[in-house]
Every structure is written in structure tokens, then in C-alpha cells.
Amino acid sequence: MRKSRRALAVASAFPIALTFALTGAVPAFAQTADTANAPVKELGVVTIRSGQPTSLPTQIPTTIEGVTREQIEHSINATDSEDALKYLPSLLVRKRYIGDYNHAVLSTRASGTGNPARSMVFADGILLSNYLGNGPTNAPRWMLVTPEEIERVDVLYGPFSAAYAGNSVGAVVDYVTRMPTQFEAHGKVSTQHQPFDLYGTSTSYAGKQVSASVGNKNGDWSWFLNFNKTDSEGQPLTFPTRLVSAGTPSGADTSGNAGTPVTGAVLGNNRSNQPWYLLGTATQYHTQQDHIKAKVAYDFSPTVRAAYTFGWWHNESEGRPNSYLRDANGNAVYGGTVNINGRSFALAPTDFNVSNEDLTHFMHGLSVKSNTKGVFDWEVAASLYDYQTDTLRAATTALPAALNGGAGRIVNSKGTGWNTLAAKGTWRPDGVQGAHIVDFGLQRDSYQLRTIENATANWINGAAGVRNQAFNGDTQLLGLWAQDTWKIASKWKAVLGARAERWSASNGQTGNATATLNHPERTENYLSPKAAVAYQASDLWVLKASTGRAVRTPTVAELYQGGISGSGTLINNDPNLKPEKSWTTELTAERDMGNGLLRLTAFFERTKDALYSQTNVLVTPNVTNVQNVDAIRTKGIELAYQAANVGMRGLDIGSSLTWTDSRITRNDKFPASVGKWQPRIPAWRASAVATYRPDATWSYTLGARYSGKQYSTLDNTDVNGFAYQGASRYFTTDVRVRYQITKEVSAAVGIDNLNNYQFWNFHPYPQRTYMAELKVDL
Numbered sequence: 001m002r003k004s005r006r007a008l009a010v011a012s013a014f015p016i017a018l019t020f021a022l023t024g025a026v027p028a029f030a031q032t033a034d035t036a037n038a039p040v041k042e043l044g045v046v047t048i049r050s051g052q053p054t055s056l057p058t059q060i061p062t063t064i065e066g067v068t069r070e071q072i073e074h075s076i077n078a079t080d081s082e083d084a085l086k087y088l089p090s091l092l093v094r095k096r097y098i099g100d101y102n103h104a105v106l107s108t109r110a111s112g113t114g115n116p117a118r119s120m121v122f123a124d125g126i127l128l129s130n131y132l133g134n135g136p137t138n139a140p141r142w143m144l145v146t147p148e149e150i151e152r153v154d155v156l157y158g159p160f161s162a163a164y165a166g167n168s169v170g171a172v173v174d175y176v177t178r179m180p181t182q183f184e185a186h187g188k189v190s191t192q193h194q195p196f197d198l199y200g201t202s203t204s205y206a207g208k209q210v211s212a213s214v215g216n217k218n219g220d221w222s223w224f225l226n227f228n229k230t231d232s233e234g235q236p237l238t239f240p241t242r243l244v245s246a247g248t249p250s251g252a253d254t255s256g257n258a259g260t261p262v263t264g265a266v267l268g269n270n271r272s273n274q275p276w277y278l279l280g281t282a283t284q285y286h287t288q289q290d291h292i293k294a295k296v297a298y299d300f301s302p303t304v305r306a307a308y309t310f311g312w313w314h315n316e317s318e319g320r321p322n323s324y325l326r327d328a329n330g331n332a333v334y335g336g337t338v339n340i341n342g343r344s345f346a347l348a349p350t351d352f353n354v355s356n357e358d359l360t361h362f363m364h365g366l367s368v369k370s371n372t373k374g375v376f377d378w379e380v381a382a383s384l385y386d387y388q389t390d391t392l393r394a395a396t397t398a399l400p401a402a403l404n405g406g407a408g409r410i411v412n413s414k415g416t417g418w419n420t421l422a423a424k425g426t427w428r429p430d431g432v433q434g435a436h437i438v439d440f441g442l443q444r445d446s447y448q449l450r451t452i453e454n455a456t457a458n459w460i461n462g463a464a465g466v467r468n469q470a471f472n473g474d475t476q477l478l479g480l481w482a483q484d485t486w487k488i489a490s491k492w493k494a495v496l497g498a499r500a501e502r503w504s505a506s507n508g509q510t511g512n513a514t515a516t517l518n519h520p521e522r523t524e525n526y527l528s529p530k531a532a533v534a535y536q537a538s539d540l541w542v543l544k545a546s547t548g549r550a551v552r553t554p555t556v557a558e559l560y561q562g563g564i565s566g567s568g569t570l571i572n573n574d575p576n577l578k579p580e581k582s583w584t585t586e587l588t589a590e591r592d593m594g595n596g597l598l599r600l601t602a603f604f605e606r607t608k609d610a611l612y613s614q615t616n617v618l619v620t621p622n623v624t625n626v627q628n629v630d631a632i633r634t635k636g637i638e639l640a641y642q643a644a645n646v647g648m649r650g651l652d653i654g655s656s657l658t659w660t661d662s663r664i665t666r667n668d669k670f671p672a673s674v675g676k677w678q679p680r681i682p683a684w685r686a687s688a689v690a691t692y693r694p695d696a697t698w699s700y701t702l703g704a705r706y707s708g709k710q711y712s713t714l715d716n717t718d719v720n721g722f723a724y725q726g727a728s729r730y731f732t733t734d735v736r737v738r739y740q741i742t743k744e745v746s747a748a749v750g751i752d753n754l755n756n757y758q759f760w761n762f763h764p765y766p767q768r769t770y771m772a773e774l775k776v777d778l
Contacts, residue, residue: 062160062546068152074699075691077736077750077771081145084153087689089640089656094761097234098207099287103136108170110605110634112680119170126365126383127420132449133557144311144363146228148211149177158584159550162481162497162530166550169582180215187212190773196235199266199278200324207232226293236281237763239724240351244275247343259337259344264324271718271726280323282353287317303372311363321352335398349398360389378425387416395459408459415450440482447475449556470511473560478502497530503553508560519575526551544588552580558626572625582607596643605634614714616669629667636660655688673714684708701736730759746775
């Protein structure tokens with residue numbers, strides 16, 4: 001069909017090596033590029049002729065946003081791979097500090113930061129999402145990708161592609177990493193500094209990173225090797241507390257005068273606006289991480305390539321506390337009974353928790369694929385993620401004695417991990433520009449949880465003693481899918497697809513010190529249809545509609561990780577949980593603005609049997625664990641605008657504004673939550689980033705992010721978001737200045753949270769953080 005000159009000019013400005021189906025979307029940050037590799041835009045489909053291919057299907061029936069390596073370098077203070085998503089519409093990664101390896105979960109349009117199992121993260125097609133559980137400790141394995149190896153990041157919004165399991169209900173993120181076409185080498189050093197002032201803490205925390213990579217292509221062989229080391233100190237994340245009302249007051253009886261008189265406790269209000277004392281800090285991590293990535297590829301022919309990826313990640317971290325409490329002699333107080341302003345409180349040995357972690361994880365990925373762009377292309381891929389070493393040691397002895405050893409516990413997760421196997425094909429019966437393009441595939445994803453906690457006489461280096469508890473279990477998902485992209489007419493295109501799944505759970509065990517409960521095997525089948533249509537209303541307008549069903553099955557931890565009562569019954573988990581079932585719909589209008597793209601998207605989602613931890617008030621005594629919430633309804637509007645050379649040459653802007661209304665509409669087990677907001681989803685959120693490049697050497701960036709009021713509890717009783725354990729609104733700004741010193745050497749300085757906004761997502765987010773880096777590219 002006919003294309004306007006303005007449309008082709010826009011297409012030539014956005015060089016992402018990707019085929020976008022049913023979207024005219026451009027990357028989040030616009031950049032100019034050589035028109036020789038320009039994309040061709042037709043009926044909302046953008047076909048890119050060059051660059052590393054994405055693992056996403058060739059035809060994708062929904063909204064896509066993306067960011068390239070060049071845009072990351074100029075516009076983002078990226079210390080970890082998840083930072084690449086910082087300014088993309090409706091996305092939030094709950095990153096608490098540089099190198100946050102166990103809580104940096106992803107939030108999307110209709111899924112809060114407590115639901116990482118409702119999104120998917122890949123690196124070159126290798127699954128990084130952690131579906132062993134659905135909580136903050138089950139963050140994607142971001143650390144297996146470093147910012148320096150990223151070629152670009154593609155984000156597919158919603159469950160509209162049959163190629164993905166129900167975890168795609170929020171978004172699918174695919175990191176495409178570098179694979180050289182000639183010799184290249186890179187090196188980078190950076191440093192970070194965060195002054196931190198909160199409650200009774202006023203100090204600074206620092207970090208540094210070093211990375212190096214080298215690669216080459218020799219004939220049919222190509223290879224790439226990357227090394228990264230991070231040494232980071234994060235701010236305190238938890239705080240021992242006591243409700244003022246829980247203390248025994250003086251004069252009530254003689255116990256009110258008991259305990260060591262102490263000073264230093266900080267009086268505040270908790271998230272429910274109840275007065276409490278904050279007694280000190282805990283979980284202040286010093287983490288040292290090493291990462292090695294090796295990739296090798298062999299071209300059997302110009303159209304068939306085999307590739308192998310090996311990733312190794314090692315982490316040693318220390319979590320250390322600090323007490324605000326001081327006795328009459330000025331000594332820190334960590335245990336015993338204390339007296340605060342005439343009220344007595346008993347301190348437990350674990351209030352000020354101290355811990356060490358030793359983790360070594362391996363990642364393997366192997367694929368063979370064809371790329372003929374002819375009648376048929378195919379791919380076979382397998383991946384493995386292995387917890388080779390995963391040990392947490394924590395003291396149960398009170399400080400300060402615990403610093404020299406003493407009783408504790410050891411949590412060992414060796415043997416935990418997941419593996420995937422997939423075969424897929426693309427059939428073009430009438431060629432690339434034909435009426436039909438059919439994608440189809442068969443997948444198997446398997447997850448294994450192996451966790452045992454033992455007591456030990458010496459938490460630092462003692463041997464494992466008697467068992468405290470243990471959790472084991474496996475889940476497996478088999479998926480058979482197909483979707484047909486059908487060019488109905490010159491201005492119409494439709495995508496019809498379906499995904500059939502067989503889910504099973506087996507080997508489930510929940511154990512305490514003396515007993516083990518074995519859970520029966522489960523097998524269930526699901527069918528998820530998908531449909532989309534796009535209409536080229538004019539040279540400037542594309543209209544789209546998509547709908548799809550997604551079934552998010554329970555994770556291993558949701559099924560089996562709990563406890564056993566003295567009578568031998570389960571108390572904290574439910575092996576009979578139902579899967580979440582969601583219907584999601586998206587309506588989009590996109591306008592070519594000549595130098596950019598304006599997109600307006602309305603989205604709707606209805607979820608049955610949502611998985612949340614809550615208290616079942618229908619039984620006596622009440623039971624609190626992960627349960628099915630009957631129904632949640634979400635609706636919203638997302639406005640996104642990206643453009644190049646806005647008002648002047650060299651000024652590029654990316655921005656978005658999202659309004660969401662997400663409510664619990666039925667919850668028989670906890671009626672107080674009906675009509676309340678779904679946790680961690682604010683009504684308003686926005687992001688904007690502007691980069692000015694006056695010449696080839698300098699770039700200046702200003703970014704901003706906003707999120708409105710939100711809640712962490714299902715009944716929305718946590719009305720005070722600006723408190724430990726609360727979820728607050730926030731508005732933060734970032735700056736970055738980059739200078740290309742020579743062709744090979746560049747330097748950058750930046751500040752994250754420039755306005756030093758103090759905000760919370762259960763834990764406190766970082767305060768103003770200064771960064772500097774020096775980079776060499778050969």
C-alpha cells in the first residue's frame with residue numbers, strides 16, 4: 001500500500017532489529033540512524049532488515065515498546081540490566097539498591113510488585129523469570145545480564161501472543177544481547193555514592209562496578225565473553241519496631257518499670273497510622289557479585305545458526321543491623337528487656353537479624369534456528385537455570401555475641417532451578433508478504449524447589465544440625481500453540497491464535513522438625529484463545545484491538561512452602577490452589593506525528609481466582625496463607641508519546657501517562673477487601689525522559705517518574721504509605737551527562753533521585769545517588 005513520506009521518515013529514525021506486528025510503536029527514546037537499514041512500515045507492521053533478531057514471535061499482536069543500547073548509554077544511569085526498563089510506559093522494577101538480587105520484581109499495568117509471576121523476562125530467549133514462587137524474593141534473574149552486553153530490550157504488553165504461557169498476562173520482556181560481527185572489546189568502571197538520612201540513621205553508602213567484554217567473528221564462528229564485578233552497599237531495608245501500645249506502662253504493675261532504661265528509639269506512625277517505636281536498622285546488605293557470560297555461535301549456512309550461552313553468577317553478601325537504643329553508658333542495646341519512656345518491651349534475639357549468603361548460580365542456553373525468510377523457518381531451544389550453591393546462614397543468638405558465632409540456622413536451596421525445551425516454526429505459504437504467516441510451537445517448562453532449613457551451633461561456619469523445616473516440589477507446563485497472522489485486505493490484518501496447556505504438580509512435600517506431609521499429584525488442562533485485528537485508517541492512523549485469555553498456574557512455593565501444626569495439618573500453604581484465569585482486552589489508536597508517534601491505549605482485565613496472601617475469616621480459627629481471591633477487575637488508559645528532534649535538532653523525548661482503576665469485586669473469604677484497590681497498583685503513574693544531543697560528543701538527559709497513592713493490603717487499611725512497610729506515592733527526577741572524549745573513550749556522570757524524594761515500597765527506596773563512569777570501546 002501507499003506510504004507517506006512522513007511515515008517513512010519516522011520509520012528510518014528508529015533502528016530496532018525487530019518485526020513489530022499490529023503496532024506502529026517506536027522505541028521509547030527516539031534516535032536517528034542510517035537510512036540504509038531503515039524499517040519498512042505497512043499496516044502497523046514494522047519490519048527491520050538488520051541487527052540481532054529478537055526471540056519474540058515474528059508476528060506480535062499487541063503493543064510493543066523498546067530501548068536500544070545507544071539509548072541506554074545516553075539516557076539512563078544503568079547499573080543493572082533492569083534499569084533499561086526505567087522509563088517505559090506502566091512498568092516499575094522494585095529495585096532497592098545497586099545489585100538487588102532478590103527483591104527487584106517487575107510491576108506492569110494490572111499487576112503490582114507483589115506479583116512477579118504475572119510477567120515474563122527472557123535474555124536471548126532464555127527464561128530469567130523465577131516461577132518457583134510469586135513474591136518479592138522471586139525476582140527475575142536480572143544479574144545474568146549486564147548493561148554492557150545489552151543490544152536492546154523489547155517489551156510486549158499483555159497476553160495476546162499464543163507463544164507465551166499465562167505468566168505473560170502483564171508483559172513479556174526480552175533482552176537481546178551483543179553478538180559481534182567483527183572484533184570488539186569494551187571496558188567500564190563506575191562508582192556510586194548515596195548519602196542516606198532516615199529515622200535514626202545518617203550515613204553514606206557506596207558501590208563500585210568493573211566490567212570487561214571481548215568478542216569476534218571468525219568465518220562461521222562468532223563468540224562473546226563478558227565479565228562484571230559489583231561491590232555494593234545498600235541502605236537499611238528493615239527496622240525492628242514495637243507498637244507503643246504493646247509496651248507495659250509504668251504504674252500498671254511492677255513489670256512496667258522493668259528493663260534497662262534506653263534512649264534513641266524513634267517515635268513514628270506505622271502504615272496503619274498507629275504510633276510505634278523504630279528501634280534500629282536491619283538487613284543492610286553489603287553484596288559482592290561476580291558475573292561471567294560466554295556465548296558462541298556457529299553458522300552452518302547463511303540461514304542456519306547454532307548458539308550456546310553459559311552464564312555464571314556468584315554472590316557473597318552480609319546483612320548487618322544497627323541498634324538506635326543506648327543505655328545509660330552510651331552502649332548499644334540489642335537484646336533483653338528495655339524501658340522506653342516508661343514502657344517495657346522485650347527484645348527477641350532475631351529482632352536485629354544478622355546473616356551471610358553464599359550463592360552460585362549457573363545458566364545454560366542452546367538453540368539452533370533457521371532464518372531464511374522463505375516458506376518455512378524453525379527453531380529448537382533448551383535452557384537450564386541451576387542453583388548450584390544457595391546458602392543462607394542467619395543467627396538466632398542476640399547481638400553483639402552473634403558477631404563471633406553462636407546458634408543459628410542454615411537455609412540450603414541447592415538443587416533448586418528450572419529448565420525449558422521448545423520447538424517452534426514459522427510457515428509462510430505465500431511468502432513474507434503473503435496473506436498468511438503461521439507461527440506454532442511446542443514447549444515444556446519444568447521447575448524444581450528444594451529447600452531445607454537446619455539448626456546449627458555456629459551460624460557462621462557450623463555444620464547443619466537437626467532439621468527445622470523443608471519444602472520440596474515440582475511443577476511442569478506443556479504448551480502447544482499456534483497463531484495465524486492473516487492479511488485480510490490491504491488495510492486490514494487479523495491475528496487468531498490459541499494455546500493448549502497441560503499443567504502438573506508433583507513430589508510436593510512440606511516438613512517440620514519431626515514430620516513430613518506428602519501432597520498428591522495434580523494434572524490439569526487449559527485452553528487460552530487469542531485474537532487481534534488492525535486497521536490502517538489512513539497514512540497517519542492505525543487502529544488495533546486485541547483480546548486474550550491467560551491462565552497463570554500456581555508456583556511451587558505457593559503450593560508447598562508453608563508449615564505443619566502440632567496436629568500434623570498444613571497451616572501456611574494450600575496444595576489445592578486454583579490457577580488465576582484472566583481475560584485481557586486492549587484497544588489502541590496510533591498516530592504518526594511526522595517526527596514521532598502518539599499512542600492511546602485502553603486496557604481491560606478481569607481476573608478470577610487471583611492468588612494473594614490473605615486471612616480466611618470464614619473458618620475458625622482464621623487461616624492466613626496464599627488463597628484464591630474470587631474476582632478482580634482492572635481498567636485503564638495509557639498515553640505514550642515518543643519523538644525525535646522536538647522543537648530543535650537533537651532533542652528526543654519519550655513520555656507516558658497511565659490511569660488505572662483496579663478493584664477487588666468479589667472475595668468471599670475476606671469480604672472487607674471487596675471494592676478496595678488491588679495492592680501496589682496506583683491510579684496514576686507517569687514517566688518522561690528528554691535527551692539533548694547538540695553534537696556528536698555531548699548528551700544531556702533529564703528524566704522523571706511519578707506514581708500516585710497505592711496500598712499493600714487487600715482491605716486498604718495501610719493508609720500511611722510514608723512509613724516502613726508502607727507503599728507510598730513518589731516523584732523522582734534523574735539527570736545524566738555523557739561526553740565522548742575520543743572515538744574509543746567516553747565518560748558520564750549522573751544523579752538518580754535528584755530531588756531526594758523519600759518513598760517506600762515496604763522497604764525504603766534509595767535516596768539521592770551520585771554516579772560516575774568511564775568507558776572504553778575498541
